[in-house]
Amino acid sequence: MQVIPVLDLLDGQAVRAMRGERARYRPIESPLCATSEPLAVARALLAATGTRTLYIADLGAILKRGDHARLLAELLNGLGEAPVEIWLDAGYTDFPSMRSLFDRIEVIRHGPQRPGRATLVPVFGTETLLNTEALHEAAGFAPVLSLDHRAGRLITDLADPFAIRPDTSWWPSRVIVMTLDHVGSYQGPDLDTFAAIRAQAGHRELIGAGGIRHAADLSAAAESGAAAWLVASAIHDRQLDLPSTAKL
Template sequence: MDIIPVLDVAHGQVVHAVEGKRSAYRPIETPLAKSTEPAELARGLRALFPFRKIYIADLDGIEGRGRNTRLVPALSQVLPHTEIWIDAGTGSRGAARAVLAAPIATLVVGSESLENVRVWHDIVADAPSRTVLSLDFRGNEFMGPEALFDDPTLWPARVIVMTLDRVGSGGGPDVARLQDIASRAGSRRVYAAGGIRDRADLDRIRAVGAAGALVASALHAQKITAGDLKEIAGR
């Protein structure tokens, strides 16, 4: 099972994400690092566990302020053997190519950033093996083209189920939604995102078909420990 730590980055700082309410995000406080600088947090995560992947939410790109082009190069210096998943609000083929120009980068495309399925086809055509689709939800609402949610044949090999209002909420993952999507995903690897609180939640989502999870708050609060990570990685 893949546990993928998350760094939400805005204005050059790692911030604490809460329920997808981005205007309320504040600089993170964590025992893993002495500052909010992304590379410093990456070092703290590296000391905790040799994660194979890390997920970066470039909030400047997502919110239309311009992509942080320094993020991937800076993090690749700290984590040279880690696959860097990055969501920068990519909504066009040109923007996708700019992200994929960094060989270590894996592009995450959030459904909330897509105008229609045609745009998704254009983006994923260039590098399907390096493109991850995030199916984004807020409450019961799917954020994106409905056809993309309804037709699993459009999904790539890796899919995130992102429940934005559960991010940083302590409310637990949306197990029912995750189970539904995993049941339709076939051989695709499905990752849970939003609401993971502890080791018990990881066991719950694994039981309904999740291949992994995106985790932030539980790592900083030490609710998921290095021992948990070692045991889970061995499965």
């Protein structure tokens, strides 16, 4: 199972997530890095995990307080020559909102600075998504769907939330099972919600998110059938022996 590190952006800084209670998020303080500057934190996370995939949540965009397009472009250009895949959740409501942000980031990246080799993958979260057709329209970008949960319940503004669980035809090949109240909580992964989604997901690749405390949690997550798990706090706090546990 792959460990995918998480970088949360708010007000131009990398912040530490806490149970999805975003008013409590503060600039990251981490033994991995002496600063909360996003590029430095991103480099530290990739080095600590030995992976070339990074999940970024643009909380400014999700909270409708302004996205981090320029910062994201600078971050993508600054991650070096090795290919890196960035999974970006920026509160998209539909495909046009996603495409608009991606286009702006690309314009900035191709300015006076030579663009880096990082590539963007859109993550559509049910917390903000209003149109399930967005996943089909974004097929060329290999989109990821995040099924966002709190207290075991799906968070969604979709017009027909009751149809979202039985109808999985619109789900793409990669799906994140996100439990926001487990993020940064050190209370363990929400394997019950993960199992419920796995029962519906068919052959899709499932990625868990939230709650990982130590290597035993990673083992339990791997045994549950997860292809990967999104992790932040346990990496920053050096509770995982990575990169030796980056793949189980």
